[in-house]
Amino acid sequence: MTKRINKFLRSKHFSLVVLLVMMIAFFWAFSKNHSYLGLNNIRNILNSTVIYTLLAVGGGLVIIAGEIDLSPGYVGTAAGAVMAALLNSTGLPWLVVVVMCLAIGVVFGLINAFLINELKLQSFIATLAIGSFIAGGFAYIVVDGKTLEIKNDAIALIGTGRIGGFVPYTIIISTAVIVIYGVILAKTKFGRCVYLCGGNREAARLTGISPRLMSYILFANSGMLGALAGLLYDARLKAGNLTGTNHYVFPAITAAVLGGLSLGGGNGDMLGCFLGLLIISGFNNGLVVLGVSPFWQNVASGLLLLLALTLDYLTKRGTKGGRAHGKAAGV
Amino acid sequence: MKKAVAVILTLLMVFSLFACTQTTENTPSGSPSQSPTPTPTPSASQPAQSPAGGGEDAETPPSADTVTDVSALENTIGFFSSGVEPASRDTYEIVWAYMRPMALFQNITTALKELEPQLNFTTTEYCANSDIDAMIQTIEIYSDQGVDGFMIVVDPTASARIKEVLDGTGIPYVAMLNSVRDETGSEIVPCVGIEGEIAGAETIQWLYDNYKTYWGDIDESEIGLLDFNFSPNVDFDDRHNGSKARFLELLPGNESKVFSADGVSGALDEQTGYDLASAILAANPDVKYWFVAGCIELYSQGAARAVETLNMDDRVLITAVGSDVLPAEWDGGYDGSWVSCLALSNYQYTIPGICALVAQMDGKATPETLWQSRRAPGDQVTFYNVSYGLLTRDNYKEFFEQVLVDSGLA
Numbered sequence: 001m002t003k004r005i006n007k008f009l010r011s012k013h014f015s016l017v018v019l020l021v022m023m024i025a026f027f028w029a030f031s032k033n034h035s036y037l038g039l040n041n042i043r044n045i046l047n048s049t050v051i052y053t054l055l056a057v058g059g060g061l062v063i064i065a066g067e068i069d070l071s072p073g074y075v076g077t078a079a080g081a082v083m084a085a086l087l088n089s090t091g092l093p094w095l096v097v098v099v100m101c102l103a104i105g106v107v108f109g110l111i112n113a114f115l116i117n118e119l120k121l122q123s124f125i126a127t128l129a130i131g132s133f134i135a136g137g138f139a140y141i142v143v144d145g146k147t148l149e150i151k152n153d154a155i156a157l158i159g160t161g162r163i164g165g166f167v168p169y170t171i172i173i174s175t176a177v178i179v180i181y182g183v184i185l186a187k188t189k190f191g192r193c194v195y196l197c198g199g200n201r202e203a204a205r206l207t208g209i210s211p212r213l214m215s216y217i218l219f220a221n222s223g224m225l226g227a228l229a230g231l232l233y234d235a236r237l238k239a240g241n242l243t244g245t246n247h248y249v250f251p252a253i254t255a256a257v258l259g260g261l262s263l264g265g266g267n268g269d270m271l272g273c274f275l276g277l278l279i280i281s282g283f284n285n286g287l288v289v290l291g292v293s294p295f296w297q298n299v300a301s302g303l304l305l306l307l308a309l310t311l312d313y314l315t316k317r318g319t320k321g322g323r324a325h326g327k328a329a330g331v
Numbered sequence: 332m333k334k335a336v337a338v339i340l341t342l343l344m345v346f347s348l349f350a351c352t353q354t355t356e357n358t359p360s361g362s363p364s365q366s367p368t369p370t371p372t373p374s375a376s377q378p379a380q381s382p383a384g385g386g387e388d389a390e391t392p393p394s395a396d397t398v399t400d401v402s403a404l405e406n407t408i409g410f411f412s413s414g415v416e417p418a419s420r421d422t423y424e425i426v427w428a429y430m431r432p433m434a435l436f437q438n439i440t441t442a443l444k445e446l447e448p449q450l451n452f453t454t455t456e457y458c459a460n461s462d463i464d465a466m467i468q469t470i471e472i473y474s475d476q477g478v479d480g481f482m483i484v485v486d487p488t489a490s491a492r493i494k495e496v497l498d499g500t501g502i503p504y505v506a507m508l509n510s511v512r513d514e515t516g517s518e519i520v521p522c523v524g525i526e527g528e529i530a531g532a533e534t535i536q537w538l539y540d541n542y543k544t545y546w547g548d549i550d551e552s553e554i555g556l557l558d559f560n561f562s563p564n565v566d567f568d569d570r571h572n573g574s575k576a577r578f579l580e581l582l583p584g585n586e587s588k589v590f591s592a593d594g595v596s597g598a599l600d601e602q603t604g605y606d607l608a609s610a611i612l613a614a615n616p617d618v619k620y621w622f623v624a625g626c627i628e629l630y631s632q633g634a635a636r637a638v639e640t641l642n643m644d645d646r647v648l649i650t651a652v653g654s655d656v657l658p659a660e661w662d663g664g665y666d667g668s669w670v671s672c673l674a675l676s677n678y679q680y681t682i683p684g685i686c687a688l689v690a691q692m693d694g695k696a697t698p699e700t701l702w703q704s705r706r707a708p709g710d711q712v713t714f715y716n717v718s719y720g721l722l723t724r725d726n727y728k729e730f731f732e733q734v735l736v737d738s739g740l741a
Contacts, residue, residue: 032476040475048468145562145595147488160492237463237489242563242595247462288472294458295432 012260015311016275023279023304027286036289039166046171049281051076051229051245053174053274055252056259057181058225060273062218063256064185065211066198066265067116067123069219070249071131072226074139075108077244079227081139084148084240087155094154102227108135109223113216131249139242148240159235170232177225182270194218198265255280258308279308400703401695402687408737409523409683409715413690417451423692425685426473428457428466429484429507431599433629434655435677436484439507442681443482445740450689452479463489467496474500480688485511485520487564494520503691505684509566510714518710521698523684525652525675526716527569531624532577534650534673537721538622539581545648545670546620555588555618557611559604559630562593567626570652574624588618594630604633612641625651628672632656635669644668658727666724674722676734683715 008014027036035041055072062069079101086097108130115126150156162168185191196204197211204211230245259276261268283304287297405411427443429436436458443454455478459466463486470481470493481504485493490511497504506522513519535556542554556578560571571591579586590611597603604625612621621643625631631651638647647668651657654674657665683702690696702713720730 035476038475041472044468044472044475047471048465051464140595145593147563149491233464236467236492238492238495239489241463241488243461243488285472288457288469289476291455294456294460298460 012272013275016259016272016279016308019308019311020275020279020282023283023286027282027289031286031289036286041285041289043166043168043171045278045282045285046175047168048285049277050168050170050174051233051248052252052255052277052281053178054225054229054232055245055248056256056273056277057178057270058222059249059253060256060261060268060270061181061185061194062123062222063253063261063263064198064265064268065194065214065218066201067215067218068253068263069109069112069127069222070124071108071112071127071135072105072222072229073245073247073249073252074131074135075105075223075226076228076230076233076248077241077246078108078135078139078142078230079104080230080234080244081142081148081240081242083155083231084150084234085142087150087152088148094152098155098231101231102224105223105225105227105230106220107223108226109220110216112223113219116219117212117215132246136246139244143240143242145242147242150234150238150240155231155235156238159232159238170236173228173232177228178270178274182274185270195266198267200266251280252277254305258305276308279304400700401690402683402700402702403704405683405686406737408678408734409686409717410738411686411690413686413693413695415693415695417449417689420451420693423450423452423479423689424455424477425452425480425482425688425692426455426457426478427482428459428469430459430463430466430486431461432458433599434659435508435653435680438655438677439681442677443685446681446685449739450685452685452689463493467493470496470500474502478502480504480692482507482684482688484508485522487511487566490520503688505688505691507680507684509564512565513711516709518707518712518714521687521701521712521715523680523687523715523717524566525673525719526714527566527626527652528573528576530652530673530719531570531573531575531626533573533719533721534624534652534671535574535577535581535622537671538624538648538650539578541671542620542622542648546646549620551582552584553619554582554585555590555615555621556585557590557592557608557621557623557634559607559623559625559627559634560591560593560595561599561626561630562595570626571624574626578622578624588615590615592630599627599629601629601633601636604630605637606633608634609637609641612637612643612647619646621647623647623649623668625649625653627651628653628656631669631672632660635667638668654722654727658722658731661724661727671721671723674720674727674730675717676731676738678734678738678740679717679719682738683717687715 024037028034058072059069082104083097083101086092086100087094112127112130115121115130116123158169163172185194193204193209193214196207196209197214201211229248233245234240255276256268256273257263257276258279259268259274260272280301283301284297287300292300401413402411427440440454440456447453457469459469466486480502481497483497483504483506485506487509490509494511506520508524510518510522510524511520556575558571558574561567575589575591578589592607592611594603594607597606608623623631623634625634628651631649634649638644638649644667649669650671652673654672657669657672660669687696687701690701698712702715705715706713722730
């Protein structure tokens with residue numbers, strides 16, 4: 001037991017938890033009537049992590065495998081636009097439309113993987129091009145530059161409905177996603193393969209893993225989760241939006257990195273990712289609750305990130321955990 | 332490590348204790364004794380404005396049938412009193428929320444801050460940085476915090492949802508700039524803005540009436556139009572359509588020289604204006620003279636820079652709807668092809684909006700009762716069409732000074 005506690009105290013998760021507790025205490029203390037920790041506001045914080053969670057999970061897996069995917073935000077916008085267009089102009093059942101839109105995400109992911117693995121483009125460039133130009137432009141074409149209202153009751157219920165009138169369905173969906181992927185990453189052979197590909201691609205190949213196949217799977221998965229994020233975004237707004245989730249991917253990656261994912265690959269897990277998301281969303285929420293000027297909020301978010309990274313560096317240095325940098329976590 | 336944790340926890344405790352003390356001392360929603368002493372407002376000086384009488388409490392919500400339109404007694408700048416003496420009630424906390432950073436919104440913030448002592452409210456500013464989902468989340472956050480009212484720019488790409496969320500909070504609100512209409516085109520949110528088609532038409536009319544001052548007696552058939560648009564925004568689209576229609580009305584033979592530039596592929600910024608203008612102006616050398624109409628100022632600003640780069644200053648006349656950017660350029664000595672703008676002082680937007688919000692928070696008005704005499708046929712509530720003027724380098728200072736006088740803030 002003591003050993004486990006010591007291990008936790010030396011882990012990245014501990015410094016994240018300390019940061020989270022500090023942040024919560026600060027905002028709780030300074031918020032009017034301590035409303036920061038009110039049930040409604042906790043729901044607000046979790047609700048604001050929903051889209052980021054989906055993008056961070058998909059993008060995070062790609063990062064752990066040693067690549068980066070900048071397209072899922074744009075893919076989400078495109079998928080949402082397609083959903084709105086199909087629901088408005090065809091009689092297709094909503095479930096069929098949702099599956100088709102998720103498939104669009106998969107297709108964009110496969111195109112990314114093709115460009116990276118077959119044409120040897122850098123993932124940064126390939127996914128940016130596919131996302132910002134192809135998927136982004138596709139969204140404009142689909143809705144003809146207009147906003148399409150979504151009137152489907154089922155989609156509206158998923159986006160805005162609440163269990164017991166309190167917990168939004170979107171929170172349930174995003175929580176389920178991060179738990180499922182967390183288990184897959186930590187407890188399955190597939191998860192270990194992801195770490196191995198990111199830690200040492202050549203070693204992975206020599207052990208019989210196909211990094212190329214893994215790349216296809218992970219990019220397709222990232223595209224699908226990007227599409228899901230876009231669908232939930234539009235379902236929440238009840239409208240197919242032109243810019244949708246375009247700008248969500250960088251904050252999602254930032255949260256994932258804050259949560260311990262190394263951009264070099266081979267490191268990190270979903271719990272850290274979740275803590276990172278919670279810290280960033282909780283922090284942004286706290287600034288709003290305190291009524292901080294919106295322009296100072298950006299600066300404050302940057303300072304939070306710097307603080308978190310510094311804390312992480314000090315923790316690693318203090319525990320000599322830095323030696324383990326690059327070592328496959330959970331393997 | 333243990334020492335570090337100990338230090339952190341100690342700091343944490345000190346912060347918490349300190350914060351708790353602060354919270355106890357600073358009671359929110361200041362009591363009358365904490366409220367700033369209001370200075371007389373222009374409307375307050377007008378006789379017989381209050382149907383209910385000053386200082387009356389605001390417990391019973393009014394209905395459209397039974398309550399007089401308190402906004403009917405507005406002054407020239409849109410100032411009116413709800414009849415409740417601001418100093419007699421608690422300080423209202425309002426949220427001024429908008430989608431993206433723009434000079435106009437910053438200026439409205441400044442105007443609100445100036446009006447706070449007079450109307451006894453405090454303003455919290457929120458910018459969603461173009462994230463509609465964040466805007467919706469934030470409305471709910473502020474609602475949970477117990478704010479008293481929202482002044483909000485309702486983004487047209489999700490206006491129905493934003494209205495739904497606002498209605499769900501049960502907190503009074505007033506929209507700024509962007510109208511919110513139902514499927515039949517009927518206005519469904521009280522809003523302060525300008526009627527887009529008329530505004531767009533006015534800008535072109537001014538260019539047509541005055542181009543000879545700049546170009547002399549030229550052949551009218553050589554004039555083309557570069558007409559900016561941002562089609563997802565209904566109001567901007569209206570301005571674009573108004574400009575185009577008036578141009579074709581004035582110069583019906585020049586239809587082939589009309590070029591629409593939709594910023595939808597870019598952003599609502601100067602760079603998009605620059606990119607679109609430079610491409611269109613350079614690609615059409617057969618058009619000798621250009622009118623350029625900006626549905627927003629930033630596009631015209633970009634166009635002005637493009638014209639300078641292309642050395643076309645003597646062949647282009649630029650105008651725009653809005654007056655936050657060009658007057659600042661004039662103040663800095665600008666004297667280029669951007670020659671006019673449709674002027675809307677920040678006070679002209681802000682004062683009707685905040686008065687309408689205060690009247691609702693006071694319980695003396697509802698969305699339905701506000702500005703009934705200004706309501707267009709078919710609208711369920713009123714789109715308050717702000718009056719405006721057309722400014723040039725010669726008259727802009729005079730205009731803004733007059734607005735200050737009218738608003739009682741001079």
